[in-house]
Amino acid sequence: MPESWLDIAPDSPFGLHNLPYGVFSEPGDPGPRTGVAVGAHVLDLGAAARAAGSPFADAVSGPSLDGLLAAGRPVWEQVRATVLRWLTDPAREEGVRPHLIGRDRVRMHMPFTVGDYVDFYSSEHHATNVGRIFRPDSAPLTPNWKHLPIGYHGRAGTVVPSGAPVVRPCGQRKGPDDPAPVFGPSRRLDIEAEVGFVVGAPSRRGGRVPVGGFADHVFGAFLVNDWSARDLQAWEYVPLGPFLGKSFATSVSPWVVPLQALEAARVEPPVRDPEPLEYLRDAKDEPWGLDLALEVRINGHVVARPPFAQMYWTPAQQLAHMTVNGASVRTGDMYASGTVSGPEPGQRGCLLEMTWGGREPLKLPDGSERAFLEDGDTVAISATAPGPEGSVIGFGEVTGSVRPAEE
Template sequence: MPESWLDLEPDAEFGLATLPYGVFSTDAEGTDRRTGVAIGAHVLDLGAAAHAVGAPFADLVQGPSLDTLMGAGRPVWDQVRRALQTWLTDPAHEETVRPHLVERSSVRLHLPFTVADYVDFYASEHHASNVGRIFRPEQEPLTPNWKHLPIGYHGRAGTVVVSGTEVVRPSGQRKPPGADAPTFGASARLDIEAEVGFVVGTPSPLGEPVPVDSFAEHVFGVFLLNDWSSRDLQAWEYVPLGPFLGKSFATSVSPWIVPVAALEPARVEQPAQDPEPLPYLKGAEPWGLDLQLEVHLNGHRVARPPFSAMYWTAAQQLAHMTVNGACLRTGDVFASGTVSGPDPEQRGCLLELTWSGKDPITLPDGTERTFLEDGDEVTITATAPGAEGATVHFGQVHGRILPAR
């Protein structure tokens, strides 16, 4: 890959191999929102640069969100990415493009697209097995259907928030073990879930399933997601239906969307699946992804979950999500579920890391955590192999817990 005239550092967080999309503003009120691309320590005002160069897609990237670009489809996505790589490496474009670069440290980042719908899956065998052992110690850890289909639930699109948004501790009904009746109050077992999110660009018609091998034609990009979870609210409400108030109060997403094309070098075979999935869940090419996540609590790393260990891939999740004829819309979000690996330090939530509070985490300041306390800050980051030995960076998703109201 040619070098950029920006003289990027070899370990730059957002190099030419990544070029993630986001939405930024430079005014205090956040009213001048523009589509941007992160490159090193800068953000490129994509709409302004495209108009200055005279790019045919300039109007598609002019708006205050990624919605129009996402809905334009794979050929346009590829065209824009090729153009960006040319503009940022060919010295002939420097004079035209450089005026539209802004220092990344000076911008405010926003939710980059309109969330149309939100589905969360449960795709890590290690996570599902650990949860099963915690809650059903005398039974098989996995439910009978788990290895036959990607289990998921529909979340609340309206409470998907951008990284940096503070999270108010939820309140609701709780029923502690042994209690005769539920009580109402602030959640005492507030948790994180380190996940990877995917956003749909190209929609699909109602009644037409999307095949596994059509994943890259429909999914625009990949990002980090924290599915904040109230374990005590969830435990009381989720029988017989799925998660509701224990999940719907907030879901944080990172502001930078990594194009699927940037992750071609990170594609790997997924873990062996036994029993063999039904035909609609089998594809011709692998869609496992070699992402390495890190979870930090109050600045201290507590976990390094490997996304390559996920039993169900995002392509299989998309196929299952639409196999009944459900349509896709631009801005549909679906998430992987908690990412966990086989080792204790690879568990992606506090429920697993502390084994439901039995084994507290000791932080460097000497304090212990079983679940989140008010004022705690959680940051999730991730990297993946990129083109020609480069590293793809996902930025971060960050949140701080505020007291219940």
């Protein structure tokens, strides 16, 4: 990789091997615009493209990533190669530098317009722990779990950007010994550390996206906190699944890391037993397991470091399953991995697991304990991946603070 004329710290998570996309504004701006994170700066991509007369200028000049997502893989690759050339060719410095803004000066926004939203349940460790918590006398995994990626359709309208407050939800709850349900604020508010994927190029209704077509349709990855009201969820989810316990808020990180930046992070997924049906088998020599290291913090204190490389079902398999019945995907559709958890206690991606259903509360440095979240708590999830030449690919973080219920 050629060196940049821009001063970028060698250990920057937003180095030249990354170049993630987001939507930003500055104080006094007329509106949000598309940017690329590079070192301690944001490149105003639309302004730079217009100044250079780039053919993709219109696609990257809107107030969201929607135009770039819809442009398709050849344009994605062209934009990335062009930005890299701008930042490494000394002859381009004079034209590009005026379009660089310090990242500490910008405000980040939702990166794209969310279409449909699907959430999966693809960590064997998470699913096994949940099964043991709720069904201690039965097999922890349901009979279908190792045959297909289980998922549900979420609510796109309550996907919110990082930093947006999360109001404690109200709803019905009923404990196992309660004679009848009651209404009120959730008492078991939880998080789920996940990785999300956004669709760029749509698929045809009635068609299918094979596992090998993943990179032709999915633009990139980002972080997700799927906030969950466990008490509301427990009472409502039989027999149809998550509803109000999930739909009040889902937070996403501001930077979308393009799939091209994750090539060095691709790994073989865990061994599948039994072997999945043909449409779910990994494409030959094209594994889409990803070696991402997540970190979860509550009020600044690290409570877990979940490993994404151990996810049983990959994002390529999730997309293949999501479309195998002929359902189409559209530009801006997003789907999330499900809670990321590993085999060790310090690798669990939600409080339900960390506290074993609330029976083993976490102890925080200030002496307080948490079985589930309290009002005023702030949760931050970050992640990194290995890049080429020893570099680190950063995802930034997704954050949210809990506000009291509005009763």
